[in-house]
Amino acid sequence: MxxxxxxxEIDMAEVKNAIDNANRELDTRFDFRGVKASFSFVKDVAKLTAEHDSQLRQLADMLRVHLIKRGVDARAMDLESPSSSGKTWTQTVKFKExxxxxxxxxxxxxxxxxxxxxxxxxxxxxxxxxxxxxxxxxxxxxxxxxxxxxxxxxxxxxxx
The missing domain is CATH 3.30.70.860 (Alpha-Beta Plaits)
Structure with a gap:
């Protein structure tokens, strides 16, 4: 029968490549000049860091676009609520498998x-x-x- x-399933190598591409785009974007913003990827969890929560939303959208370009389904992103510590906002992104x-x-x-x-x-x-x-x-x-x-x-x- x-x-x-x-x-x-998610190909974590493609996720890492999408995060690297998003970091490269972040370096060239005019609206992020002089702003401490970054993407990091450790143990299958992405971490977005920026100076303001609206910038975190932009970073999440940027990551979503790069995931789609790499062939990863963007619905697999599980955004946790942003947290603030002093001047820095962080948000973790887990991927559903x-x-x-x-x-x-x-x-x-x-x-x-x-x-x-x-x-x-x-x-x-x-x-x-x-x-x-x-x-x-x-x-x-x-x-x-x-x-x-x-x-x-x-x-x-x-x-x-």
């Missing part, structure tokens, strides 16, 4: 509500979709791509 897995339990249940419910002729099994941080026909599986892929959930999904391990 044909099957595939629904996963949510894996399909968490509530999102898995939403996907299973979505597939069942559309009366697809497939079976869905939650396996940790991924979902295994099995069906009798390849066309049914492709219909599920189209359905999942069309949904607006908090993160992007990839389909791998397609077996015929």
């Amino acid at each position: 044909p099957s595939f897995d629904i996963v949510s 894996g399909v968490d339990q509530p999102t898995s249940k939403k996907l299973v419910k979505l597939i069942k509500d559309n009366k697809m002729k497939v079976q869905v099994a939650i396996q940790g941080e991924q979902l295994r979709v099995t069906g009798k026909k390849r066309d049914d599986l492709q219909a599920v892929m189209t359905l999942v791509k069309g949904t607006e959930l908090e993160q992007g999904f990839q389909f791998n391990n397609f077996r015929d």
